[in-house]
Amino acid sequence: MGNLSKLLALALVVSLLLINTSFGGGKNVLDNSIKYAQIEENLLAGLNSDNFGLSISSAYMLGEIQSKKAVNPLTSILRNSQDDRIRLVAALSLLKIDTERSIYVIQDGVRFNDSEKVRNLCERFYNAYLVSNFGGETPDKQMLFSHMFSDQK
Numbered sequence: 001m002g003n004l005s006k007l008l009a010l011a012l013v014v015s016l017l018l019i020n021t022s023f024g025g026g027k028n029v030l031d032n033s034i035k036y037a038q039i040e041e042n043l044l045a046g047l048n049s050d051n052f053g054l055s056i057s058s059a060y061m062l063g064e065i066q067s068k069k070a071v072n073p074l075t076s077i078l079r080n081s082q083d084d085r086i087r088l089v090a091a092l093s094l095l096k097i098d099t100e101r102s103i104y105v106i107q108d109g110v111r112f113n114d115s116e117k118v119r120n121l122c123e124r125f126y127n128a129y130l131v132s133n134f135g136g137e138t139p140d141k142q143m144l145f146s147h148m149f150s151d152q153k
Helices: 002-047 052-064 068-080 084-097 100-112 116-134 141-148
Strands: none
Touching: 002 052, 002 068, 052 068, 052 084, 068 084, 068 100, 084 100, 084 116, 100 116
16 A cells, blocks of 8 residues: 555656646746846846946846847947947847847948957957858958958949
8 A cells, every 4th residue: 555655646746747837838938028028128228327337237138138129229339339348248249149230230340440449359259250150260351351341342
């Protein structure tokens, strides 16, 4: 009888776990998407904060969650901010978001950003993007710039 009761107890526990995961799974997915939207909204609001730490942290975290909605605000920061530190974080986040537009903005930053430090880091980020997406060795500058300026004649 002792083995039978242990077997029944184990079967009951397994059944409860299966029931919990079967019926509870859908709610968690919905909760997670709502939480993501709230987090994304709060981080986007944090970009405009007067608190420098909050705005730079928000810029970083938007890259971590790969927020597509953050591409335009991060682009504005990269192009217009007076502080190189947040510009660098914006460039990193745009790289992590990894959309066609965000990569173009980094590519654009290599050519047109008024800060030498930001231009150099954008070049490194774009170079890393090329290596990770097209494989092989680190491209030399001629290959890097021929790819960047191929649309200009």
